[in-house]
Amino acid sequence: MAEGADRQSKKGGPDPDAAVAPVAGGRAALGSSWRRLREDGALVAGGAALLRVNQPGGFDCPGCAWPEPGEPSRLEFCENGLKAVSFEATTKRAGPDFFAAHPLAELRLRDGRWLEAQGRLTEPLRHDPVSDTYRRATWNEAFAAIGGALDSLDQPDAAVFYTSGRTSNEAAFLYQLLARRLGTNNLPDCSNMCHESSGVGLTGTIGVGKGTVTLEDFALADLIFVIGQNPGTNHPRMLTELQAARRRGAGIVAINPLREAALVEFAHPKEARALLTGRGTPIASRYLQVLVGGDLAALQGMGKALLELADAPEAGVLDRAFLDTHTSGFDGWQAQRREQSWDEIERHSGLSRGALVDVARIYAGAERTIACWAMGLTQQPHAVATIQEIVNLLLLRGNLGRPGAGVCPVRGHSNVQGDRTVGITEKPAAAFLDALGTEFGFVPPREHGLDTVGTIGALRAGRVRFFMSMGGNFVAAAPDTTVVEQAMRQVGFTVHVATHLNRTHLAVGREAWLLPCLGRTELDLRGGRPQRVTVEDSMSMVHASQGRRPPASSSLLSEPAIVAGIGAATRRCAALPWGALGDDYALIRERIARVLPGLFADFEHRIDMPGGFYLGNAARERTWNTSGGRARFTTLVIADLTLPEGQLRLMTLRSHDQFNTTVYADDDRYRGVSGDRRVIFLHPLDLAARGLCDGASITVVSHYADGERRVVGFRARAYDIPRGCAAGYFPELNPLVSAASFAEGSRTPTSKLVPITVHSAEVP
Numbered sequence: 001m002a003e004g005a006d007r008q009s010k011k012g013g014p015d016p017d018a019a020v021a022p023v024a025g026g027r028a029a030l031g032s033s034w035r036r037l038r039e040d041g042a043l044v045a046g047g048a049a050l051l052r053v054n055q056p057g058g059f060d061c062p063g064c065a066w067p068e069p070g071e072p073s074r075l076e077f078c079e080n081g082l083k084a085v086s087f088e089a090t091t092k093r094a095g096p097d098f099f100a101a102h103p104l105a106e107l108r109l110r111d112g113r114w115l116e117a118q119g120r121l122t123e124p125l126r127h128d129p130v131s132d133t134y135r136r137a138t139w140n141e142a143f144a145a146i147g148g149a150l151d152s153l154d155q156p157d158a159a160v161f162y163t164s165g166r167t168s169n170e171a172a173f174l175y176q177l178l179a180r181r182l183g184t185n186n187l188p189d190c191s192n193m194c195h196e197s198s199g200v201g202l203t204g205t206i207g208v209g210k211g212t213v214t215l216e217d218f219a220l221a222d223l224i225f226v227i228g229q230n231p232g233t234n235h236p237r238m239l240t241e242l243q244a245a246r247r248r249g250a251g252i253v254a255i256n257p258l259r260e261a262a263l264v265e266f267a268h269p270k271e272a273r274a275l276l277t278g279r280g281t282p283i284a285s286r287y288l289q290v291l292v293g294g295d296l297a298a299l300q301g302m303g304k305a306l307l308e309l310a311d312a313p314e315a316g317v318l319d320r321a322f323l324d325t326h327t328s329g330f331d332g333w334q335a336q337r338r339e340q341s342w343d344e345i346e347r348h349s350g351l352s353r354g355a356l357v358d359v360a361r362i363y364a365g366a367e368r369t370i371a372c373w374a375m376g377l378t379q380q381p382h383a384v385a386t387i388q389e390i391v392n393l394l395l396l397r398g399n400l401g402r403p404g405a406g407v408c409p410v411r412g413h414s415n416v417q418g419d420r421t422v423g424i425t426e427k428p429a430a431a432f433l434d435a436l437g438t439e440f441g442f443v444p445p446r447e448h449g450l451d452t453v454g455t456i457g458a459l460r461a462g463r464v465r466f467f468m469s470m471g472g473n474f475v476a477a478a479p480d481t482t483v484v485e486q487a488m489r490q491v492g493f494t495v496h497v498a499t500h501l502n503r504t505h506l507a508v509g510r511e512a513w514l515l516p517c518l519g520r521t522e523l524d525l526r527g528g529r530p531q532r533v534t535v536e537d538s539m540s541m542v543h544a545s546q547g548r549r550p551p552a553s554s555s556l557l558s559e560p561a562i563v564a565g566i567g568a569a570t571r572r573c574a575a576l577p578w579g580a581l582g583d584d585y586a587l588i589r590e591r592i593a594r595v596l597p598g599l600f601a602d603f604e605h606r607i608d609m610p611g612g613f614y615l616g617n618a619a620r621e622r623t624w625n626t627s628g629g630r631a632r633f634t635t636l637v638i639a640d641l642t643l644p645e646g647q648l649r650l651m652t653l654r655s656h657d658q659f660n661t662t663v664y665a666d667d668d669r670y671r672g673v674s675g676d677r678r679v680i681f682l683h684p685l686d687l688a689a690r691g692l693c694d695g696a697s698i699t700v701v702s703h704y705a706d707g708e709r710r711v712v713g714f715r716a717r718a719y720d721i722p723r724g725c726a727a728g729y730f731p732e733l734n735p736l737v738s739a740a741s742f743a744e745g746s747r748t749p750t751s752k753l754v755p756i757t758v759h760s761a762e763v764p
Contacts, residue, residue: 100133206391
């Protein structure tokens with residue numbers, strides 16, 4: 001058990017005799033990685049490509065957005081990065097012959113893993129409704145058909161342009177330009193479903209919607225909070241920084257309902273001693289297993305404890321000079337925290353007063369503190385408030401705007417932050433629209449467009465006549481999956497740009513196109529010249545990415561070239577210089593720099609700098625772009641998440657063999673699951689209370705004001721999780737999540753707090 005873990009079995013928490021989690025990393029990580037290369041047939045191509053992952057002059061990892069060190073090593077990738085490269089470098093192909101042999105009705109019977117495992121898409125494809133198959137087409141045919149469909153819309157807002165976070169800055173900039181030149185701000189993206197809450201919460205309190213730390217700050221921090229995040233599965237390279245922090249004596253406080261292996265112990269696969277002994281470095285110095293949805297109460301308890309510690313005259317717990325000079329709202333926040341009862345905090349967090357006071361003491365003794373979080377926080381109903389409470393805690397001790405301290409929302413997809421920076425948003429700033437219009441000679445639309453939740457509502461109402469996705473798997477990633485899939489079939493015209501087949505591509509309406517694109521590892525030649533693109537990581541570093549591998553098919557086009565081809569074929573948009581922009585991405589970067597000069601001045605030169613360049617962050621410099629010019633304390637009440645008797649709080653999560661909706665294998669090494677993803681993790685006493693045994697077949701029902709939803713064919717698994725809580729994998733559990741349930745302020749679907757009941761499979 002991690003040192004100082006708060007188990008609280010007497011309060012209905014996890015079983016203190018639960019099995020110890022395996023060590024993260026080590027030999028098992030190496031074995032799993034190379035098995036993946038072998039299964040994809042990518043031992044040679046994928047192995048060679050790995051030497052160029054996150055290297056100067058190489059390509060950015062197509063996995064997560066964790067930054068690269070300033071001086072990368074020869075092998076700067078993790079287990080999940082290797083799997084992402086192998087997935088892209090696979091020798092398997094899903095070409096026209098495959099689709100001719102498999103009608104869509106047949107493919108819908110397959111699971112998502114099987115669909116994506118068929119390999120790389122190779123040719124532009126158009127759905128033939130007579131045979132119900134995708135048939136080969138030419139790029140000219142595709143562009144003409146798509147341009148004609150856009151020109152035929154009587155209202156631009158009948159079109160939706162969805163973006164995956166893998167899309168490069170150059171492709172994203174052209175994509176938003178296409179949508180806005182058409183006349184709509186309907187630009188939902190995957191951020192709407194993940195870190196939107198972070199952007200809203202941070203913008204309202206410190207004036208910037210991004211993290212304030214850089215990778216170098218981790219080497220200076222005395223204390224690191226890891227809240228609602230499982231880096232071992234989602235951001236494995238982060239474990240290197242956490243391991244280094246522990247070895248030099250820094251504290252790490254993990255707050256998570258599940259006791260995750262990587263937050264307990266990590267064995268670096270590059271270290272010979274760890275490979276030989278199978279043992280690693282303890283990570284969490286304190287581990288608080290909070291109730292699902294109880295993070296806000298836990299953070300407020302820490303704040304209350306900190307105020308009580310500060311009551312001693314000589315304590316020096318609060319940074320009074322910082323509070324007086326840089327903040328507003330402290331008095332109101334302080335009054336509310338002091339009025340809260342410890343009974344209320346304990347009940348809603350599932351943690352003891354003693355544990356929270358202990359962590360508050362650790363925080364009070366740390367000179368520099370970083371707070372990290374991910375979707376465990378952002379997908380709760382009160383996600384924005386929870387993130388604002390993190391800011392409150394950091395403000396108390398001046399832990400914003402100085403080295404070794406700050407906020408660190410850890411983004412999942414490799415360029416989701418960059419896409420937002422260059423204009424992928426349904427709520428664009430007026431200054432951005434002014435600059436875009438001036439640069440390209442048109443008047444962009446001003447009315448806010450549809451986000452993901454709004455898009456789902458418009459799909460269900462039949463208001464969407466054209467839907468295009470730049471990567472991603474919208475149907476599987478969205479809440480209310482079954483409903484969304486049915487609604488997508490009402491859309492008259494769909495376009496999907498992708499590397500592999502997925503479930504969204506099977507939800508076709510009157511006309512559907514599937515367009516194959518280059519992957520990040522592949523050589524992109526335009527006009528005989530190799531092109532490079534750029535991405536922005538979680539810490540606002542922008543760097544170039546250039547693939548070298550031969551493309552999976554000679555028919556593949558890059559994402560920027562595809563967008564440019566559509567733009568040139570759309571009469572409403574054709575006046576813009578699409579041909580030049582699609583053939584030379586340096587010209588796209590010139591336009592980005594002119595539209596966003598404060599961020600991207602001298603863009604082309606700066607990406608030649610080792611490691612790229614830092615976009616800058618006003619809050620890091622203690623410049624607060626808020627209405628009052630100061631960082632703001634936020635006064636928040638505890639969210640009452642009490643459920644009716646018998647209901648459980650379900651959170652969805654990834655397995656270790658998964659990246660977003662892409663499932664590499666039906667295993668989860670760190671949670672002891674093999675060959676099965678349709679599982680629900682429950683406390684042993686919650687199993688017993690329902691007359692269930694470990695491994696029992698179950699049906700899961702979710703309960704919302706707009707009705708019940710159910711999934712069948714699952715199994716119950718006893719696990720180290722607080723009583724009253726449950727966990728299971730997405731996308732399999734996304735059908736249980738109501739699209740009408742979303743975080744206040746950010747409209748992020750609440751996949752981390754789904755009210756469910758669990759029944760024996762025999763119960764109707």
